Amino acid sequence: MNAPAPLEIIAMAFSLTTLRVDGSPTPALCVDDRYWALADIAPEVLQPEPSRGLMNVFGHWEHSEPLLVAAAERLASAPPLPAPHSLEDVLTPLQYPRKLVLTGANYYDHMRGDAGHSDWDKESKAPLFFLKPPTTTLVGPGRTVRYPEQTAKLDYEIELALVIGRKARHLTLADAMDHVAGYTVAVDLSARDWQRDPRHLVKFDLFGGKVFDDSCPLGPGIVPARYVDHDDLRLRFWLNGELKQDAHTRDMIWSIPEQLVAITEHLTLEPGDIVSTGTPAGVGLATGQWMCPGDLMEAEITGLGRLTVEITK
Structure with a gap:
């Protein structure tokens, strides 16, 4: 990143994406090319309508963002999803x-x-x-x-x-x-x-x-x-x-x-x-x-x- 920021903030930077897992769109959090399903690490952010995926997350962003930041800090102990098999799975x-x-x-x-x-x-x-x-x-x-x-x-x-x-x-x-x-x-x-x-x-x-x-x-x-x-x-x-x-x-x-x-x-x-x-x-x-x-x-x-x-x- 070009923006100056404390090293600990940069270290836990993440992105949000949607993967195809077992044929279904699955909202996920990504850090360093590893993916975790939001349903596993921060299920609260998918409420009240989990079927809306990331649309639900951004629909309640002020509530979702701190939960996602906290989840990103805990990922060392959570098993990631298998890597996407192909680009089309992202x-x-x-x-x-x-x-x-x-x-x-x-x-x-x-x-x-x-x-x-x-x-x-x-x-x-x-x-x-x-x-x-x-x-x-x-x-x-x-x-x-x-x-x-x-x-x-x-x-x-x-x-x-x-x-x-x-x-x-x-x-x-x-x-x-x-x-x-x-x-x-x-x-x-x-x-x-x-x-x-x-x-x-x-x-x-x-x-x-x-x-x-x-x-x-x-x-x-x-x-x-x-x-x-x-x-x-x-x-x-x-x-x-x-x-x-x-x-x-x-x-x-x-x-x-x-x-x-x-x-x-x-x-x-x-x-x-x-x-x-x-x-x-x-x-x-x-x-x-x-x-x-x-x-x-x-x-x-x-x-x-x-x-x-x-x-x-």
Whole structure:
């Protein structure tokens, strides 16, 4: 982690994920690549609705977080789960949030380089937001992204995503971060030929370009905000082993508090909702290199792990 913190705090850092165990989604806590089922080490956090998994945990985050921190301190004497057999056994962490809000055009290098706006400035602009349907766009690691046959220009965007831990409406810059429970890695996939379709009434289509099935890989786990310095995280994305994106969250145009204030001016964010905070430069839009079936995507953010996803037919 980049954030300064006492060594004992860093040592017990953990993430929350959902594994497939005996065919069933199983919420788990992960430390140093070892997993423990929450039902075994902190069953209280799954109440009152264990079937909701981590959605129940984030739905009562102020109650859940101290119990999870205490459980992480006791893990030395608790037997872990067997390691996942394959990437597909690590599911998207949340099954499923009510809302998935994404921010577009939120890194200076992406706007001035990839998008070609050399004179772009923040003062005369407003942030761009859009929604993806969580139940059909969120996928976890592995061979989970089916190539969208309607596009010939499939593109990638690594993003830092956050999970809401408290109901939020009309936030201020002073209180916005109090509502963030944790962070994870997201990849916002785009169909650029639809996104910039000249047939569209305004020549720009965030429906056809963004909301197709499997268009938001997420994971591998969610790291509580207490362990994350969100202002100084390194984002890196590889396509078939070639580094394509390499940037830091400090280069965002609108900070995370500014994004949350702008979003909650219009809608209520609920516990478990995900906000994805935009991508830096290096996407295929700038190079004309589009993805195809068989391509391997690897997205990594400081302290949050690596999300590895393959595109299938």
